[in-house]
Amino acid sequence: MTPLTIEPLDPARDTPAVHAWLTHPRARFWGMTDADPTQVRAYLDAVVADPHQDGWLGRADGTPAFYVETYDPAHLLPAGTYDAQPGDLGMHLLVAPPGAAPVPGFTSAVMAAVMRFCLGDDGDNDGDGDGAGPGERGAPRGLGAARVVVEPDVRNTAILAKNAAAGFRVLHEIDLVADGHTKRAALSVATRTDHATSPLGTGWTGGHDPHPHLRPDHAAHAHRHLVAKAIAELTHERLLAPAPDGRDRYVLDAGPSRYTFTATVLPLDHWVIDLPSLHRTRAGRPTDLDVLDLILELQPTLAIPDDLVSLYLEELASTLAAATAKRHRALAGGPTASDLLHATFQETEAAMTEGHPGFLANNGRIGFSLPDYQAYAPENQPRVRLTWVAARREHTHLALAAHLDEPTHLAQALSPDEHTAFTRRLTDRGLDPADYHLLPLHPWQAAHRLPVTFAADVARGDLVPLGPGGDEHQPQQSIRTLYNLTRPHAPYVKVALAIQNMGFLRGLSPAYMRDTPAINDWVAHLVHTDPTLTDTGFTVLREHATLGYTGDAYHRTAATNPHRKMLAALWRENPVPRTNPGDRLATMAALLHRDHHGHAHATALVRASGLHPHDWLRSYLRAYLRPLVHCLLAHDLVFMPHGENLVLTLRDHVVVSTFIKDIGEEVAVLGPRALPPTLERIRGITPGREKALAIFTDVFDGVLRHLAGILDTDGVLPATQFWGLVAETLDTYEADHPDLARGLAGDIDLRAPTFAHSCLNRLQLRNTLQMVDLTDQSASLLYAGDMPNPVARTRVPVP
CATH class of the missing domain: 3.30.310.280 (TATA-Binding Protein)
Structure with a gap:
């Protein structure tokens, strides 16, 4: 292709060429076909003199071939016709009439060169990648526009087609008046990405590639x-x-x-x-x-x-x-395993890459687009603002922990500015704020579900959209739980997110959450008043407030359905205010993390601690395994203690205590001990062999198996010694509590030769829509025979 260059207009030099082009019949939409050279010279002088316009001459192989005008559309387009944005640049283009032998594709090449000139900032006006066009002495570098604006006559179908090929999108039609004539114009814009991905652009390459990760x-x-x-x-x-x-x-x-x-x-x-x-x-x-x-x-x-x-x-x-x-x-x-030794809680959270260590399909997120993934996935460390709605009180239920009242909850959940703004927006609509609860939604949920799935509720005013909040949040590994970055001591907030992930639609049940604060109060009181548990530093992060909306049609169907779980939220205690200076927080998932070089964070922790691996592991097992064993054996109380549900406190790179979370939906009492009547839903009477699976499946198989594999592979600690130290932890507990060694009913044996091998992937493979029935999880389990117990009494002692 003939080299194309662009240089500043010189009216004295360029008037003859531009006059010939403007008076040609092809230029009739410029409205100057009858102009004489003097009029064209005056026109070009005016363009050059105007601080809001510039004229440019384009050459093909050194010969004048096209004329370009650029302008500030905010000054030259009529007020009210155009919504200006920073970086906008208006553009007019006139290509010389074809000669006796027209060059196919020449106009397209000129349009592409002009767009590169307007949008680029590297001076590569000839498109050869060298940053300068031949003969461009004194020519400016690219103009650096963020968006090019054009307003061609709607009758000029040829240029409309060329604009479309260059990536322009028509916003709307406007009327423009010049020299007493009115032009109906197609106001159009093209961003850098619009042009780069257009037929005249370079395609999805470099910074414009929407999926550079799919290499x-x-x-x-x-x-x-x-x-x-x-x-x-x-x-x-x-x-x-x-x-x-x-x-x-x-x-x-x-x-x-x-x-x-x-x-x-x-x-x-x-x-x-x-x-x-x-x-x-x-x-x-x-x-x-x-x-x-x-x-x-x-x-x-x-x-x-x-x-x-x-x-x-x-x-x-x-x-x-x-x-x-x-x-x-x-x-x-990205951070390495060693970098994470000194990372903040949220930096560590964003660095995790594996998801669940046992599940194969563990990052499903069906429903997310690529922009959604980029905006909301925790590994991208996004900053997310929640969207708030007012939900009519008669159709909602706010449940609070015993220590909490509604004004205190609101003061924790919202900043003063947020609360004031949302109250004002309700009163501005003639609504009484006292008739509504304030409910946060994930922005994805607000965009995809609120105005469609709950259109009737919004239309009748039972749900009143209030807009985004001011606080910025970071999604945690569980993706629908968000940490407040603006107010780091504020509670976590967990919201419904109707995407399919790991065998479930990730909603929140208003029915379940009615009892959640009471369940958390009961569990927290039990844990925080038990000397064995307090001695290990085992602490509950209470879900102390829940809010669910039930005024929709989906709550009036005969059968339960996933749509009942789309408008709800809970607030959970934050571990940060309860951390001592110098201590570091990380979810337990960090112990199973390998970085992009294959290096394990657990290995880095052990080596940085300066402790013998046996002593490092003993401290971790005392903080993690011992309290879980005690809860089972002394209280028939079990949790779902996987990597994301435990927050570790590390001191000098050693685990010294743990916070347990996700209590409301995942805690269970497996025996006949007394419970308040409202908490009966967490009871599940099971035989001792099945009770023991709370340790065998969820702790041994779900967590410790993977950590043992990492430390063995890295040469830190042989797996046989790892399991010997697990057995030692059980021995120590039994020595301290001989009356509880086999549980309250005497039917639990954590040192049995084998245990039932409960399998997770089998559940997902059987039904990827819903792996288990949350109302009867025990009956949903799938087994694959018995598994030899690595801490059976016949074990080899630790050397």
Whole structure:
């Protein structure tokens, strides 16, 4: 293509050429076809003299070929016709009439060059990437506009088509008056991204690429990790049985594919697969690893229902996409495992990459677009403002902890400015604020559900949108729980988020939450008055306020449904105000985190502490395992103590105490002990062998198995010694509480030879829409025989 350059207009020099172009019939929409050279000269002089306009001459291979005017649209377009934005630049373009031999594509090339000139700031006006066009001495660098504005005559279909090809979007039609003539114009704009992704732009490259994380190298890394995890966890759950093929070598046949790898098998059938050793062949030929292919190859073995397999694949594809995005972000400068030794609570929270260590499809988030993911996923460390609505009191239920009244709750939940603004907005509508509760919504929920799913409620005034709050929040790993960055001592807020993730629609039940503060009060009183628990520093983060809306049609259906869980919120205590100076907070998920170099944070903690690994682990088990064992054996009380539900207090890189959270939905009493009548829903009478699974499944299998694998793989602590220290913790507890060693009913044996092997992925594979019935979780469980207990009484003592 002929080199194109752009330089400042010189009326004395350029009038003859521009006059010939303006008076040609092709330029009739400029309205100057009858102008003589003197009039054109006067016109160009006026453009150059106007501080709000500039004229430019374009050359093709050094020959004058087009004329450009740029202007400030805020000054030159009539008031009320145009909503100005910072960085806007108006533009008019006139291309010289074609000669005897028109050049195909010339006008398109000129339009592309002019757009690069208007939007660019690197002076690369000829498009050759060198930052300057030939013969551009004295020419300005690109004009650096954020958005180009044009207003062509609506009858000029040729330029309208060319504008569309350059990425312009028509906002609306306006009337423009010049020299007594009225022009009906198509007011149009194009941003940098609009142009770059247009037919005349460079495409989705560089900074304009909407998904730079979806690169082959990132995807290959994510597939390798997920295929290894799939083989390891599904083998752990006894759905697969890789065959030995020599020392530490295994083979797995899956449909037409064969997978070979090296692995170490640790206690609890924990498979640690060496990632570089993992290879796939088809018909004897090397083939790329692909976790979606693996699941399809294994579908008959995994017994995934045909009507649900596509949804499981979508959750897995979303998990893959998130893994590529996390890697892309980490490689651009994410914190290492060692960096996290001194990171803040929220910096550590945002650095987590794995999600649930056992579930394969653990970042489903079905319902999120890519912009949603970028705006709300915790690993992106976004700053999120909640959207507030006023919900009519007669259709809502506010439940408060015993120590809390409504004014105190509101003072904690909202800043004074927020409360004042929302009260004023209600009174401005003629509504009485006393008739409403103030309910926060996730901004995604407010955009996707409030005006559509609850359109009738908004229309009749039972829900009154109030707009975004002022406080900025950071989503936690559980994604619908948000930490207040503006007021760091404010409570957490947890809101409904109607996306599908890990086998559930992530809502909040107003019915369940009516009793949540009372349940939390009861549990907190029990925990905080038990000397054994207070001695370990085990503390409850109470959910002390809940609010749910039930005035919608979905609460009047015969059967319960997910739509009943879309408008609710709870507020939870914040651990930050209860932390001593010098101590550091991190969710327990951080102990299972490996950074983008493969380095484990737990290993970094042990080494930085200066303690022998035995002593570091003893401190952690005393803070984590001992209180959970005591709650079970002394109170028949169990939690869901996975990585995100525990907040660790670290002192000098050593775990010294823990906060337990997510009480209302996930706590249970497994025996006949007395409960207030309103709390009976948390009771579940079960035999001792099933009670013990609260430790065996949720603690041993769900957390400690993975930590033992990390420390063993990193050469910090052999897994046999790890489990010996777990047994030692149980021994110490039994010595301190010989009367409770087998629980209140004497039917719990945490040192039994085996325990029932409850499996998580089996639940999701069976029904990815709803893994378990929350009203009867025990009956929903799936088992795969018995698992040898790594702390059975026949264990080998710690050296």
